Amino acid sequence: MKKIAVLVEHRQGEIREITFEMLGKAHQLAGSDDEVQALFLGDTSQKELVAKVSPHAHTTLAVYDAALKDFEPLRYGSALEAVLSNADCDLLLMGQTAFGMDLAPALAAKMTMPFTSDVVDIEILDGGVKATRQMYSGKVSAAVSLKEAPKRLLTVRAGAFPAEDVPEVSGEVREIAWSVDGDFAVRKFLSYIEAAVGDVDITQADVLVSVGRGIKDADNIPVAQELADALGGVVSCSRPVADKKWLPKERQVGTSGKTVKPRVYIALGISGAFQHQAGMKGAATIIAVNKDPKAPIFSIAHFGIVDDLFKVLPALTEKVRELKG
Amino acid sequence: MDIIVCIKRVPETAEADIVLDAGKKGIDTDGMVFSINEWDNYAVEAAIQLKEAQGGKITVVSAGPEENNEVLRRALAMGADDAIRLTDPAFEGSDAIAMARILAAAIKDIPHDLILTGVQADDDGFGGTGVALAEMLGLPYAALVTDIQLDGDTLTVHRELEGGLEEVTAVKMPALLTIQTGINEPRYVSIMGIRKVAKKEIAEKSAGDLSLSGDDIGVKGSLSQIEGLFFPPVGEGAEIIEGTMDEKAETLVKILKERGGIA
Numbered sequence: 071m072k073k074i075a076v077l078v079e080h081r082q083g084e085i086r087e088i089t090f091e092m093l094g095k096a097h098q099l100a101g102s103d104d105e106v107q108a109l110f111l112g113d114t115s116q117k118e119l120v121a122k123v124s125p126h127a128h129t130t131l132a133v134y135d136a137a138l139k140d141f142e143p144l145r146y147g148s149a150l151e152a153v154l155s156n157a158d159c160d161l162l163l164m165g166q167t168a169f170g171m172d173l174a175p176a177l178a179a180k181m182t183m184p185f186t187s188d189v190v191d192i193e194i195l196d197g198g199v200k201a202t203r204q205m206y207s208g209k210v211s212a213a214v215s216l217k218e219a220p221k222r223l224l225t226v227r228a229g230a231f232p233a234e235d236v237p238e239v240s241g242e243v244r245e246i247a248w249s250v251d252g253d254f255a256v257r258k259f260l261s262y263i264e265a266a267v268g269d270v271d272i273t274q275a276d277v278l279v280s281v282g283r284g285i286k287d288a289d290n291i292p293v294a295q296e297l298a299d300a301l302g303g304v305v306s307c308s309r310p311v312a313d314k315k316w317l318p319k320e321r322q323v324g325t326s327g328k329t330v331k332p333r334v335y336i337a338l339g340i341s342g343a344f345q346h347q348a349g350m351k352g353a354a355t356i357i358a359v360n361k362d363p364k365a366p367i368f369s370i371a372h373f374g375i376v377d378d379l380f381k382v383l384p385a386l387t388e389k390v391r392e393l394k395g
Numbered sequence: 396m397d398i399i400v401c402i403k404r405v406p407e408t409a410e411a412d413i414v415l416d417a418g419k420k421g422i423d424t425d426g427m428v429f430s431i432n433e434w435d436n437y438a439v440e441a442a443i444q445l446k447e448a449q450g451g452k453i454t455v456v457s458a459g460p461e462e463n464n465e466v467l468r469r470a471l472a473m474g475a476d477d478a479i480r481l482t483d484p485a486f487e488g489s490d491a492i493a494m495a496r497i498l499a500a501a502i503k504d505i506p507h508d509l510i511l512t513g514v515q516a517d518d519d520g521f522g523g524t525g526v527a528l529a530e531m532l533g534l535p536y537a538a539l540v541t542d543i544q545l546d547g548d549t550l551t552v553h554r555e556l557e558g559g560l561e562e563v564t565a566v567k568m569p570a571l572l573t574i575q576t577g578i579n580e581p582r583y584v585s586i587m588g589i590r591k592v593a594k595k596e597i598a599e600k601s602a603g604d605l606s607l608s609g610d611d612i613g614v615k616g617s618l619s620q621i622e623g624l625f626f627p628p629v630g631e632g633a634e635i636i637e638g639t640m641d642e643k644a645e646t647l648v649k650i651l652k653e654r655g656g657i658a
Contacts, residue, residue, distance in 0.1 A: 081556070086557075142564075143526075143536075144535065166522065167557065168538070168539050168554060168555060168556040168557060168562075171514075171522050171523065171526070171538050171539060172526065172536075172537070172538040172539065172554070173526075174523065174526075175491070175492070175495075175522075175523030175524070175525075175526035175527040175530070176526050176527060176529065176530035176536070177530075178492055178523070178527065179492055179495060179527040179530040179531055180530050182618070183618070184618035184619055185491075185492060185523070185618065185619060186490070186521075186619045187491070187521050187522055187523050188520060188521070188522060200622070203520075204520065204627065205518060205519050205520055205624070206406075206408040206413055206422060206518060207408045207409045207517070208627070209408060209413050209626070209627075210413060210415070210422065210624050210625070210626060210627070211624065211625050211626065211627045212621050212623070212624050213621070213622040213623050213624075213625070214619055214620065214621055214622065215619070215620050215622050216618065216619050217618045217619070217620070219618065225523075228557075255567070256535035256566065256567040256570075257535045257536070257537065257564060257565070257566050257567070258564065258565045258566075259562065259563075259564055260551070260563040260564060260565055261562075261563045262556075262560060262561065262562055262563070263553065263560070263561040263562075263563060264559075264560060265558065265559025265560060266559070276655065276658065277655075277656050277657075277658065283409070301651065301656060301657055301658060302657065302658025303656075303658070309576070309577070310576075312577060313576045313577030314577075314580075315577075315580070319559070319577075320559070322559075325557055325558075326555050326556075326557060326558070326559065327558075327559055328558070328559065329558070333654060333655040333656065334651060334654050334655065334656035336656075341409050341410075354654065354655075355650070355654040355655075355656065356633075357647065357650065357651075357656075358633060361410070362409075362410050364412065364413075365410075368632055368633045368635075369629050369632050369633075370633075371632075371633035372633060372634065373633055373634050373635075373636060373647070373650055374632075374633030374634070374635045374636065375635070375636050375643055375647070376635060377640070377643070381640055382640070382643065382644070382647075385640050385641065385643070385644040386644045386647055386648070388644070389644045389645060389647075389648045390648060390651070390657060393648060393652070393657070394657070
């Protein structure tokens, strides 16, 4: 019998979707004799959150302590060690998220757990754990094996597995004792800062003209703006453009920016890293313009033009203006 | 304030045509352009800005072959004071945790108040070496940092969460931060600047110098292993619009009209 554990991720009173994605995958990996475990760390006021995940796990192991109210990796790591000594799990899944990336590598190092990150698929064969992850801007996949060990650790890419239809099993909840032991004052959560509200809300736009690294310079943004104006749309961007401050952060589409679902999304010079795709794959129609025929954006776009965006843009803007008279 | 920045030299793959090597465990990097990992460039700039405000010394560390001197010199030209290259055939095949062990062995003997790494590397996209390094050195840390304010021996940092949300967290030094892109605007490095540091000595450390045993590093010291690389399935993919530029634009306008793309 094997046991697969999922670390529950929650923030601001909500279970993060990655939790259900991992629980779903854990059930898929588990055989009929196997056990899916949910590991929950939080304070007593968050007990109601446990009720949302415990029906989806055979066992939920929970630590409640005031010190665990907000995510802090030193405390969470210490409490997780206490849980793991009770959990007896063979494989632990955490999210490759701001939460998991701040915790998993330290835990792997501390507990000498075989570990790989940001996986998009998992296989368990004859007790061996194999994972698929992406490298080189998402252009290459790697099959990675984890060596034999009592416990192994994977962080899972958000969106890699569906969050819907996670099996329901009659789950019991067990509380695990843990007390603050160690110098945790060296890292202290202070507050959250909500995303800035800009002059334009890109999540409300029906048509987005979105620019990426391929726009090359802040001076070229107006060329995209002209097309957006002609279409009655709004200009948004991918991460590199916001990083370079060519457009404000609130125009950024993707995991760390906004999630958009416009009628039409035009991606100009955007390679289409998964973090970007996560924010726009729900668009009804995706049109991509990129010089690189192997850019990942073409795998999710409905229509594509493999060409220089600086040639396509003026030609397209001109045609739209002609049409509108 | 003594700052150590860990940097990596990576191939630029965003617009490159990638070919797997004969063993299919790596890529054929012949003819590829290499540069400093983008995240690490922001980390170097963050270190320099702290040094400019506080004084102190910056040491840049990189593990790899002689070519890694390019990125170390680039960091020196930006304003770092010292550079160390960790190099040994025994390092080959190290996974991210084993690489953190190598970096930890080198860094533990260098005075430091703050260690900076990039959030992740552009080649393997692992995103964990810095945090594992902090654990090995017994340092408090914060990952995905987008802002740093210094108050005495405490760093008040912003961490990037999902959906535009940020977290404000205090970390007491000595500490390690992993730096996210966009935290600053890395300064331009001129050819003249690089020439000025061309003769500066770059210290080299081998596994023996760092008292690392073969069991702790390389393939043997790594608990994860790449079995093979392959190209991901493409899926259905986009319908590619062909023709002259005029025809392409014409077709696109038609699609836009049908799909509600013209208000």
